[in-house]
Amino acid sequence: MSASALIGLDWGTTSFRAYRMTADGDVIERKEAPAGILQVPERRFDEAFAAQVGPWLTAEPGLPVVASGMIGSRQGWVEVPYAPCPAGSADLVNGLLHHRTAGGVDIRFVPGLSVRGQDGVPDVMRGEETQILGVLAARPETRLLVLPGTHSKWVTVENGRIDGFATFMTGELFAVLRQHSILGRLMQGAETDDEAFERGVRFGLATEAGSGGLLRRLFSARTLGLFDELPATGINDYLSGLLLGAELREARGCVGEAATRAGVVIVGGAALADRYRRALALADIACETFEGEAAARGQWVIARAAGLLR
């Protein structure tokens, strides 16, 4: 067994991940469990933590623990105030919230980030800030990132700090439309349809005012099928593409055309990253996928900057 120097927790709404790392941030062992904060009964986070990570701490008592994600939200274990953008590792270290568990373990909770759009509307992230630090450690030249998901985040970086970001409800909207709308009821089959996906992306990206926006375009997933111009087996991928194209169009408006020219780093699971790669190609935005374990790497960056590593 290698000597460990850090335990990292990536504890979200619906998933729990833990990493045991060396002093260099290499992951020695990982755990994944369906123990997201919504799944922990009666918010017994002490027990859930001990059940998952207890054995590591028994074997190597006193390991520092850094936790990121929704576990630090109002619905989580302890609420860590959001740190405002721009924010880099020093700002996140300043915002760490120290909490000692019932079992006497010291945990440092990473703050989420907040930002105000140019329009005054607030935005927030929790967990992604740590992943982003992880990406920046490996790719310091990164200027723009997208973290796809239920609430997809587009993030700009300046001078090594997270400068700003915007959230898009793409993933959640796709899920509710697929499960609960007429569009979902029209969908057939489970096979993929790349042509339908690309067609959706192109329509989502279109900028003509006469094409309306999302409210009108969504209805095309119904009418194209009605006129036999889209197979029922393609509606799922068409809708996925349409929403993804719309996200790219919106994000380009938010971060600015210039910011997208240097390309974007995709941070996410393989299947979703692949969809984003294809959509970004249709939008003429260069991209790269980050393959590393961004959260663990970010937790290590923070632990090191906080002087927690022995």
Place this chain on the structure above:
Amino acid sequence: MSASALIGLDWGTTSFRAYRMTADGDVIERKEAPAGILQVPERRFDEAFAAQVGPWLTAEPGLPVVASGMIGSRQGWVEVPYAPCPAGSADLVNGLLHHRTAGGVDIRFVPGLSVRGQDGVPDVMRGEETQILGVLAARPETRLLVLPGTHSKWVTVENGRIDGFATFMTGELFAVLRQHSILGRLMQGAETDDEAFERGVRFGLATEAGSGGLLRRLFSARTLGLFDELPATGINDYLSGLLLGAELREARGCVGEAATRAGVVIVGGAALADRYRRALALADIACETFEGEAAARGQWVIARAAGLLR
């Protein structure tokens, strides 16, 4: 009992309405039942029709019957092909589909309408075309209409004919987000919040690219609450306003700024019409609400043009 000249059926997906009318189109009697086409078991439309309208026909045999709405769709009783736009009463008369019921009653089914957007995307309506003819009979100067609902329709009129239209999934999107998304879970209380509604409308109408589109803006319903800038009791109306504002913005792009300058006629129920009136005022678009029974009036217009009235 007044002498009747026509029975009109406004038979939709979730509702059934029948009107007994004079030769002048005045409604003598109306029926409403939860017998929409999705609620008729095993598509036994003959039985449902006889149960609702049988007594009228027994009392006055041989009355002509005109039916509009989704009853004329693939999921309905008989499928009437869509008539292409532009279309007026003569075109709808030409497209009437004559069907004799098992009980020997002659029914004329009104065709729905189809149109191609400038972007080549097809659009359809079924039932609204009849309501629009009804509005035009009373207000021949109408040039632009909105029919709010699950799938809201914006319709342009030229030379007394329906020239084109566009559908927006506003109502359905609001319903699925309220019932199934994180935004719905954040909503509290049932009271109305006019201020939140108007704030939502204004944000939905905003045209700055830096504000993104609907995918980003939807998330503001969450973050404003998180920062205590929107009460949980106001999220419902904020979301309603946001979607309505987005619809107005999209519709203005689709029909053209010029078309909205002469004002729009709202055709719909009182509560929804009131929301549209308030949103249209914020968008500086003049409006008027049509208070009559548009569907019955339209059925009468078609029956008269088809020579069905004695």
